[in-house]
Amino acid sequence: MILLDILSKSVWAGIAAIGFAILFNVPRRVIFPIWALGAIGGLIKFTAMYFGYGIVFASFLGATVIGIISIKMAHMRKSPPLVFSIPSVIPMVPGFFAYNMMLGLIALTSIENTEAYLQTLIETVNNGAKAMFILISLGIGVALPMLIMRKESIKKSKLAKAKKTVAG
Amino acid sequence: MKRLKEDAQSAGNILLEVGSLLMSSGASTHRTRLTMERIAKGLGYGIELLITQRALMLTIIEKEQEHFFSRMKRISPHGVNFRMVSGISHLSWNVLEDNWTIAQISDELKRLKSLPHYPRLVVLSLVGLAGAAFCHIFGGGYIEMAVAFVATFAGLFTRQEAHRLKFNPYLCVFFAAFVASLIAGLAEHFKIGLQPDKAVATSVLFLVPGVPLINSVTDLMDGNIQNGMVRAMNGLMIAFSIAMGLFAAKMILNF
Numbered sequence: 001m002i003l004l005d006i007l008s009k010s011v012w013a014g015i016a017a018i019g020f021a022i023l024f025n026v027p028r029r030v031i032f033p034i035w036a037l038g039a040i041g042g043l044i045k046f047t048a049m050y051f052g053y054g055i056v057f058a059s060f061l062g063a064t065v066i067g068i069i070s071i072k073m074a075h076m077r078k079s080p081p082l083v084f085s086i087p088s089v090i091p092m093v094p095g096f097f098a099y100n101m102m103l104g105l106i107a108l109t110s111i112e113n114t115e116a117y118l119q120t121l122i123e124t125v126n127n128g129a130k131a132m133f134i135l136i137s138l139g140i141g142v143a144l145p146m147l148i149m150r151k152e153s154i155k156k157s158k159l160a161k162a163k164k165t166v167a168g
Numbered sequence: 169m170k171r172l173k174e175d176a177q178s179a180g181n182i183l184l185e186v187g188s189l190l191m192s193s194g195a196s197t198h199r200t201r202l203t204m205e206r207i208a209k210g211l212g213y214g215i216e217l218l219i220t221q222r223a224l225m226l227t228i229i230e231k232e233q234e235h236f237f238s239r240m241k242r243i244s245p246h247g248v249n250f251r252m253v254s255g256i257s258h259l260s261w262n263v264l265e266d267n268w269t270i271a272q273i274s275d276e277l278k279r280l281k282s283l284p285h286y287p288r289l290v291v292l293s294l295v296g297l298a299g300a301a302f303c304h305i306f307g308g309g310y311i312e313m314a315v316a317f318v319a320t321f322a323g324l325f326t327r328q329e330a331h332r333l334k335f336n337p338y339l340c341v342f343f344a345a346f347v348a349s350l351i352a353g354l355a356e357h358f359k360i361g362l363q364p365d366k367a368v369a370t371s372v373l374f375l376v377p378g379v380p381l382i383n384s385v386t387d388l389m390d391g392n393i394q395n396g397m398v399r400a401m402n403g404l405m406i407a408f409s410i411a412m413g414l415f416a417a418k419m420i421l422n423f
Contacts, residue, residue, distance in 0.1 A: 016302055025250060091298075106418070
């Protein structure tokens with residue numbers, strides 16, 4: 001039952017990724033890969049959360065896997081990695097926590113009672129911190145594989161160039 | 169040198185065009201720099217670059233003759249377009265490997281600019297579906313998903329219309345957030361569905377500034393601190409506009 005829940009959430013995460021992909025006007029040939037990437041990212045995030053990891057670390061894991069696969073995809077489908085990775089991680093963007101933080105901030109402007117104020121303040125700070133750290137972990141998760149692989153790709157292009165000049 | 173050098177001035181202009189298209193289409197600073205340097209190398213020039221969010225500065229140097237050409241270009245924001253990013257990436261490799269000329273590059277740029285976007289109805293329905301998907305992920309049932317779909321659809325429609333009427337971009341986001349949360353809030357007001365608050369929370373998620381925020385982290389990690397800060401600030405402004413839209417809708421509904 002929990003497995004089914006995780007699977008259906010992952011499939012819908014992929015659909016959300018497609019929505020953003022269309023909004024960002026991606027080439028038609030990368031739509032299906034983006035759905036698959038979004039679903040894989042969601043699957044990893046929800047599975048990690050099921051095994052008791054926090055949402056920040058789970059999002060980081062999902063984003064890192066998306067980052068790695070999107071580099072492989074970039075070679076296969078001839079588009080830069082960010083075309084794959086950005087729409088696929090957007091379903092993981094902590095909109096819900098950011099939304100709760102904003103509501104909390106709005107509520108803080110009008111609460112008089114000290115106890116209620118403290119309670120709202122605690123919840124707001126908690127939601128805000130979660131939103132911020134999830135966002136940072138998503139950005140780093142997507143950027144890290146590219147930073148690591150970059151050395152390799154520069155080497156490859158230099159090699160190709162050297163071969164060309166020798167041949168020419 | 170194997171082939172004749174193109175005129176430095178037209179090379180500089182085409183490079184600036186490529187750079188401004190990339191920056192306005194949502195590429196990171198590092199990618200813009202890399203692509204421009206790759207094209208310049210393919211054309212046989214060395215370049216020095218200053219990339220900011222709203223303007224590009226380029227100096228192009230002919231290696232043997234001591235001439236140089238310098239120009240600045242404003243970047244006009246167009247909205248994210250990954251088809252452009254992908255097309256220009258192809259183009260840059262073609263320049264480096266197949267020795268494309270400036271005329272060929274400019275023809276390809278013209279073709280990329282004329283490529284159609286997805287039909288409006290397709291965009292609206294798929295983004296609406298994405299809203300419903302968010303609602304499902306956060307635990308909403310089918311009725312809430314339908315509410316989220318309608319609210320997202322109407323919100324995005326509002327944003328597109330506001331863009332067409334050339335409103336300030338943050339105002340466009342404000343209007344969209346207002347309409348979306350008002351529709352979802354009305355459903356909450358009339359108690360449609362079991363957890364109507366989920367539909368309200370997910371109806372504005374399509375506005376989340378994902379590209380500015382993720383690019384901001386990428387830029388900061390690449391050491392382009394200035395551009396990263398500008399992008400982060402832009403993302404925060406958009407988030408603030410969403411909050412204001414929500415706030416306005418809540419005020420009206422609670423009145």
